[in-house]
Amino acid sequence: MKVLVCGGAGYIGSHMVRHLVGDGVSTVVFDNLSTGHRESVGDTAFVRGDLLDATQLRDLFSQHRFDAVMHFCARSLVGESVQQPYAYYENNVAGTLNLLQAMRDASVGKLVFSSTAAVFGHPESELIDESHPTRPINPYGASKRMVETILEDAARAYGLRSVALRYFNAAGASPQGDIGESHSPETHLIPNMLRAANGDAPSLKVFGNDYSTPDGTCVRDYVHVDDLADAHSRALDFMASNEGAHAFNLGNGAGFSVMQMIHAAGEVAKQPIPFEIAPRRAGDPDRLVASSGKARRELGWQPRYTDIADIIDTAWRWHRNPRY
Numbered sequence: 640m641k642v643l644v645c646g647g648a649g650y651i652g653s654h655m656v657r658h659l660v661g662d663g664v665s666t667v668v669f670d671n672l673s674t675g676h677r678e679s680v681g682d683t684a685f686v687r688g689d690l691l692d693a694t695q696l697r698d699l700f701s702q703h704r705f706d707a708v709m710h711f712c713a714r715s716l717v718g719e720s721v722q723q724p725y726a727y728y729e730n731n732v733a734g735t736l737n738l739l740q741a742m743r744d745a746s747v748g749k750l751v752f753s754s755t756a757a758v759f760g761h762p763e764s765e766l767i768d769e770s771h772p773t774r775p776i777n778p779y780g781a782s783k784r785m786v787e788t789i790l791e792d793a794a795r796a797y798g799l800r801s802v803a804l805r806y807f808n809a810a811g812a813s814p815q816g817d818i819g820e821s822h823s824p825e826t827h828l829i830p831n832m833l834r835a836a837n838g839d840a841p842s843l844k845v846f847g848n849d850y851s852t853p854d855g856t857c858v859r860d861y862v863h864v865d866d867l868a869d870a871h872s873r874a875l876d877f878m879a880s881n882e883g884a885h886a887f888n889l890g891n892g893a894g895f896s897v898m899q900m901i902h903a904a905g906e907v908a909k910q911p912i913p914f915e916i917a918p919r920r921a922g923d924p925d926r927l928v929a930s931s932g933k934a935r936r937e938l939g940w941q942p943r944y945t946d947i948a949d950i951i952d953t954a955w956r957w958h959r960n961p962r963y
């Protein structure tokens with residue numbers, strides 16, 4: 640089995656690559672290194688390139704006979720997507736279309752696609768399952784939902800098999816401590832809390848405390864990056880016996896507010912996290928918590944990290960000594 644991992648030098652992609660290599664799967668990483676890190680890929684075959692370059696993609700598919708593609712390449716910041724929607728639609732939608740066309744030309748018929756809880760928009764229920772309406776409220780979520788629609792059409796027209804995995808909040812790092820989350824500038828909650836704990840940032844800005852949640856701060860469902868990688872491998876197996884385009888929500892089913900996360904991170908780091916209340920960030924819904932029953936039933940997925948302290952602890956191991 641040979642798998643192309645687009646975006647394999649990024650945070651989730653690099654954990655996926657490690658997972659595949661551990662399973663003995665032949666893996667090729669394709670990444671433009673706009674936000675990824677070459678060091679995170681190690682010895683795995685690596686091609687630096689961009690999905691917007693159709694010629695380069697054609698060459699890649701002519702050099703390798705892939706059985707499946709995992710697609711992690713994306714711009715993924717909600718706030719930035721509100722400011723720069725064209726960049727999001729170009730990279731996330733047009734780039735994916737190039738990939739799909741190259742796959743079709745090379746008769747590669749299976750794709751695992753990184754989708755997001757942001758496809759749902761404002762939640763209409765405590766737990767969000769796959770029957771929840773998809774009405775994204777920011778260009779990031781809209782770009783991912785557009786790709787899901789394209790995959791549904793591609794299943795009908797071309798027989799493409801696909802699984803869209805809608806991550807809630809990817810969190811943590813490999814317990815080995817040698818790969819982890821590193822963005823510049825860093826925008827995500829857990830890295831920013833731990834940077835404040837380390838003294839790498841003066842304090843954490845809490846984006847809004849007037850949401851309709853118990854303590855006024857946004858509630859999210861944090862799921863460990865290795866559990867996400869495991870779901871991707873299961874999605875590959877699933878496509879072996881299931882035609883069509885499928886979508887699964889991936890989360891732990893437990894919501895934590897920003898203030899609860901600050902408390903939990905303070906316990907892990909054994910020091911209080913300095914914070915200040917700041918204005919709301921554009922595009923953030925109050926609460927996003929998954930029902931992952933479908934993934935559990937149909938993929939046999941069972942997250943191993945269910946305790947938020949354990950998840951933060953793996954991130955803390957990385958942030959105390961980041962390699963990149």
Ligand code: UDP
Nearest residue numbers: 717826827828831844845846857897920923
């Ligand atoms: N957040 C925050 N301060 C930060 C980063 C994030 O208060 O420095 C909040 C953010 O508004 C959201 C939650 O933490 O409610 C998770 O944000 P993150 O960017 O980690 O993930 P997202 O939910 O955007 O995928």
